[in-house]
Amino acid sequence: MGRSHLPMMQHQLVLRLMAAARAAVAVAAAPVGTTALSHDSDHNPAGSVRSKSSSDTGSPPAAAAAAAQIRGVSIGSGGSGIVSQQQEFEQEMQAWYEQQYQAARAGASLLYSGSSNQALQQQQQRLPPHLMGYRPSLNQAGGRHRMSLRGHLGPIRRVVITADGKDVLTASDDGSAQVWDMDIGDCVMQLRLPEQLLAAAAAASPSSLQSPGSGSERAAAVAGPPPLTTLVAALDGGCCLCGDAEGWLTCWNYKTGELVQRVKAHRARLNALAIDKSGSRCLTGGADRTVKLWSLPAAAPGMNHNISINAAGAAGYQDGPISGAGGGLIGSLQCNMEVVGHGLDHSDTGSVLDVAFSGDGTLGASASDDLHVRVWNLDSEGVTTCKGHTGWVVSVRFMGNSHTLVSASHDGTARVWDGRTGDCLAVLSGHQGRLNAARSSSDGHIIITCSDDHTARLWDTINYTCLGVFEGHTSWINDAALLRGGSQAVTVSGDSTARLWDTRTQECVQVLQGHSDDVTCLVLTSRGRFVVTGSVDGTAQVWDLAAQDVACVDVHDGKVIAVVAGPDGRRAASIGADGRLRLWELASGACLSNEPGHVAAMPLSLMLVQDGSRAFSAGGDGKLVAWDVETGVASICIPARQGSRTKYMHVSADGGTAVALLFDSSMAVYDTATGEIRCHLMKRGDRDAQRVHSGGVNAVYLTADGSKAVSVSKDHSARVWDAVNGRCLRVLEGHDDSIQAAVLSPDESLLATASFDGTVRMWHLASGDCLKVLQHTDPVMRVAFSSDSSRLVTSCDSRAMWLWDVQTGACIAALAEHKDTVTAMCFSPDGKWLASASQDRSVLVWQAVDGQLAGVYVGDASMLYCTFALRSCAIKLKPIVRRVDSDVIAATDGRYGAAKCTASQAAVPSSSTSADAVGSHGAPGLTLLAGDASGQVHFIDCM
Numbered sequence: 001m002g003r004s005h006l007p008m009m010q011h012q013l014v015l016r017l018m019a020a021a022r023a024a025v026a027v028a029a030a031p032v033g034t035t036a037l038s039h040d041s042d043h044n045p046a047g048s049v050r051s052k053s054s055s056d057t058g059s060p061p062a063a064a065a066a067a068a069q070i071r072g073v074s075i076g077s078g079g080s081g082i083v084s085q086q087q088e089f090e091q092e093m094q095a096w097y098e099q100q101y102q103a104a105r106a107g108a109s110l111l112y113s114g115s116s117n118q119a120l121q122q123q124q125q126r127l128p129p130h131l132m133g134y135r136p137s138l139n140q141a142g143g144r145h146r147m148s149l150r151g152h153l154g155p156i157r158r159v160v161i162t163a164d165g166k167d168v169l170t171a172s173d174d175g176s177a178q179v180w181d182m183d184i185g186d187c188v189m190q191l192r193l194p195e196q197l198l199a200a201a202a203a204a205s206p207s208s209l210q211s212p213g214s215g216s217e218r219a220a221a222v223a224g225p226p227p228l229t230t231l232v233a234a235l236d237g238g239c240c241l242c243g244d245a246e247g248w249l250t251c252w253n254y255k256t257g258e259l260v261q262r263v264k265a266h267r268a269r270l271n272a273l274a275i276d277k278s279g280s281r282c283l284t285g286g287a288d289r290t291v292k293l294w295s296l297p298a299a300a301p302g303m304n305h306n307i308s309i310n311a312a313g314a315a316g317y318q319d320g321p322i323s324g325a326g327g328g329l330i331g332s333l334q335c336n337m338e339v340v341g342h343g344l345d346h347s348d349t350g351s352v353l354d355v356a357f358s359g360d361g362t363l364g365a366s367a368s369d370d371l372h373v374r375v376w377n378l379d380s381e382g383v384t385t386c387k388g389h390t391g392w393v394v395s396v397r398f399m400g401n402s403h404t405l406v407s408a409s410h411d412g413t414a415r416v417w418d419g420r421t422g423d424c425l426a427v428l429s430g431h432q433g434r435l436n437a438a439r440s441s442s443d444g445h446i447i448i449t450c451s452d453d454h455t456a457r458l459w460d461t462i463n464y465t466c467l468g469v470f471e472g473h474t475s476w477i478n479d480a481a482l483l484r485g486g487s488q489a490v491t492v493s494g495d496s497t498a499r500l501w502d503t504r505t506q507e508c509v510q511v512l513q514g515h516s517d518d519v520t521c522l523v524l525t526s527r528g529r530f531v532v533t534g535s536v537d538g539t540a541q542v543w544d545l546a547a548q549d550v551a552c553v554d555v556h557d558g559k560v561i562a563v564v565a566g567p568d569g570r571r572a573a574s575i576g577a578d579g580r581l582r583l584w585e586l587a588s589g590a591c592l593s594n595e596p597g598h599v600a601a602m603p604l605s606l607m608l609v610q611d612g613s614r615a616f617s618a619g620g621d622g623k624l625v626a627w628d629v630e631t632g633v634a635s636i637c638i639p640a641r642q643g644s645r646t647k648y649m650h651v652s653a654d655g656g657t658a659v660a661l662l663f664d665s666s667m668a669v670y671d672t673a674t675g676e677i678r679c680h681l682m683k684r685g686d687r688d689a690q691r692v693h694s695g696g697v698n699a700v701y702l703t704a705d706g707s708k709a710v711s712v713s714k715d716h717s718a719r720v721w722d723a724v725n726g727r728c729l730r731v732l733e734g735h736d737d738s739i740q741a742a743v744l745s746p747d748e749s750l751l752a753t754a755s756f757d758g759t760v761r762m763w764h765l766a767s768g769d770c771l772k773v774l775q776h777t778d779p780v781m782r783v784a785f786s787s788d789s790s791r792l793v794t795s796c797d798s799r800a801m802w803l804w805d806v807q808t809g810a811c812i813a814a815l816a817e818h819k820d821t822v823t824a825m826c827f828s829p830d831g832k833w834l835a836s837a838s839q840d841r842s843v844l845v846w847q848a849v850d851g852q853l854a855g856v857y858v859g860d861a862s863m864l865y866c867t868f869a870l871r872s873c874a875i876k877l878k879p880i881v882r883r884v885d886s887d888v889i890a891a892t893d894g895r896y897g898a899a900k901c902t903a904s905q906a907a908v909p910s911s912s913t914s915a916d917a918v919g920s921h922g923a924p925g926l927t928l929l930a931g932d933a934s935g936q937v938h939f940i941d942c943m
Contacts, residue, residue: 156534175225243270285352359401400444560931569872593632618649657706679726813851
């Protein structure tokens with residue numbers, strides 16, 4: 001529970017310092033009289049840095065100037081001074097990045113902060129090398145995206161900014177709360193319950209009496225803390241409160257990381273928390289139909305006590321606490337009032353979903369799935385019931401400092417109530433879907449409502465008319481906030497974005513892209529300068545709403561679908577959800593061209609022909625596009641068609657033949673030169689098991705010369721087809737469940753099929769004989785051969801990967817370092833190295849001989865695709881800050897774009913020193929290309 005510096009965060013710090021210096025460059029180059037960063041008293045960078053300083057990893061020469069600029073200090077005037085200063089910053093940053101890159105290649109990874117070679121060696125024995133990208137990836141060169149806060153292993157449910165604006169608190173389904181420094185983005189503290197406390201609580205739980213085994217056995221089986229559901233922080237800067245799915249209320253001192261107290265607040269899930277403006281009381285609402293009022297401990301600097309676990313308290317259900325001895329705070333959590341009343345009409349309703357305090361702290365309100373809002377007089381314990389909604393009431397808030405409140409309901413309306421009388425003052429209707437939240441401005445003059453209909457609406461509280469509709473999100477809107485004065489609003493949505501709106505024109509000022517999944521919550525700083533968003537992807541993102549946005553010209557607008565590299569080692573190509581192909585220079589990572597090709601439907605794949613001259617991309621509308629890899633010019637081979645969408649498409653290595661699979665399971669072979677159908681393998685509605693598959697087809701593949709095709713199906717079988725006449729040559733049977741994927745060995749003698757039955761079967765393609773069965777514990781989703789066919793890697797319907805010896809069928813190693821789903825796998829051209837990409841934002845490099853972890857690369861978004869490329873020349877560094885974000889589809893069989901080479905030609909991830917001149921590093925070697933969910937292609941030097 002002490003301060004924890006994750007290695008990933010140290011690396012982020014270095015990148016962030018670089019980006020800050022470049023932000024200073026952007027401001028210096030701005031026209032005279034413009035101000036990118038205002039003198040805002042709540043701008044958090046002014047807070048003190050309480051974690052490791054930038055000197056631990058080597059700070060850039062321009063960092064001091066950048067820091068001064070961020071704090072509102074002028075760094076130059078107009079005219080020639082600005083130009084010279086900009087050039088100076090550019091030169092200093094270039095030199096600093098070169099120095100850091102050289103240090104990383106020499107083994108002094110940015111993760112290691114030891115001062116001696118001995119310390120470095122000791123740390124390197126424990127940690128694999130941290131692989132370096134060609135250039136930093138954070139989008140912070142003057143842009144609104146300030147930093148990414150990552151470290152949680154589950155969705156984030158609440159984000160809170162402390163009263164002093166120095167820290168961000170996040171609560172997650174992983175059962176922990178984390179404290180982040182707003183200055184540099186490091187996780188400085190993790191608030192996680194001790195294992196002995198969890199064991200004591202589990203042993204004392206009444207549910208243990210209904211389960212086999214003793215309390216000690218049950219305690220031993222505790223998997224971890226319950227998911228956190230809500231979080232609040234006291235305004236006096238002392239404590240924070242966390243509620244969890246089992247009804248516990250936990251009080252922490254977030255300054256010291258000490259556990260103050262833990263009480264069983266509710267008999268069921270604790271759904272809602274609210275704290276009054278004085279910071280002395282809080283309201284809790286639970287699924288047990290009750291609302292409770294608590295008094296909070298007060299801050300007492302200097303007090304610092306060790307935690308003691310009250311085992312007897314663990315068994316208590318009402319007010320019996322598990323507590324520390326103060327945790328630096330005076331007093332303890334005391335339940336002053338418990339009120340019931342929700343769910344009296346129906347026994348299956350009454351769960352309290354939200355609670356709120358009035359501005360003066362005399363009233364409390366609760367919203368419930370019993371369709372009612374109840375207002376509680378916290379002095380006299382009187383209650384007023386507000387009736388009128390016909391659906392669950394999910395949100396309630398008091399407006400400004402008044403006793404008027406607004407509620408949002410699943411009936412598609414918001415209602416305004418008089419908190420004293422319970423009278424309905426207005427019904428705000430107009431949404432076409434259920435409401436998720438209703439919020440008001442700080443003065444109570446404006447209301448904003450969020451709905452499942454993908455819109456937010458703005459309402460006037462004088463005559464309760466709709467002032468405007470915010471349209472632009474492509475999914476439900478979870479929450480919203482109005483900036484001080486009500487001139488702008490921020491919404492967060494299930495479409496993985498947040499949006500900044502102008503409330504006067506209802507226009508979207510900026511789409512805040514940085515998350516890769518549903519954005520669940522947000523919080524603004526007191527003056528609205530910064531907004532922090534939390535997401536199901538396990539990250540929080542910090543945005544500077546006062547900064548000028550910087551357009552990123554070298555990222556895809558949407559996730560990266562696939563990346564391929566040419567055999568000559570000069571170029572690579574990527575295609576994204578935006579339907580555009582980008583050509584890249586392998587030596588520098590520079591984008592050479594950006595051409596459109598798919599408009600009506602998102603691309604499904606990208607394949608490179610054997611000689612590297614052309615690439616083919618297939619769209620969901622059946623369109624097949626051929627790309628000239630030298631110019632990026634596209635030509636249509638097969639036009640889009642009406643009818644069933646394309647599920648899968650594959651092109652032969654010579655580029656002359658393509659096979660298409662539609663969602664209706666029909667399969668056809670095409671001549672790519674003419675666009676004509678050569679033959680049908682399976683027609684729509686055909687289910688004759690004697691001739692074709694009797695179940696849905698999942699994928700289809702072609703041999704290198706396009707003469708044969710292989711299909712895998714939900715009918716538990718694979719079929720080998722003659723791609724010339726469409727005749728089925730043989731049926732491969734043996735699996736007990738649907739076959740998800742398959743791969744041909746590079747020499748096309750073997751076929752490996754992966755199935756939901758938890759097995760991979762290796763077949764002799766010519767005879768159809770099953771040679772080996774590789775057993776797994778989970779459904780197998782992906783499979784890939786090494787270039788020499790000696791190794792096979794498989795990944796399951798989880799984060800597990802397995803490395804196999806093809807000759808013996810023995811499992812060499814279980815590769816279990818990823819923390820989230822594996823999205824792609826590939827071998828290096830010489831077969832010595834294996835790379836895996838994951839939604840945990842990492843790309844890992846493994847030794848193919850024994851499965852040992854050889855290198856780690858961490859990005860800012862889910863990694864969705866990876867492939868190795870052989871460089872034909874040295875790396876040319878060009879530090880450019882770029883944006884990162886969201887999702888991708890795994891590779892096909894890995895034979896395309898893999899240049900043939902001898903083992904001696906392939907580079908090895910190592911820590912060898914380079915003596916090249918500044919600006920060019922290393923001899924021809926190995927580069928790992930990775931595409932992420934935000935649209936960025938990462939160029940990773942494997943040296």
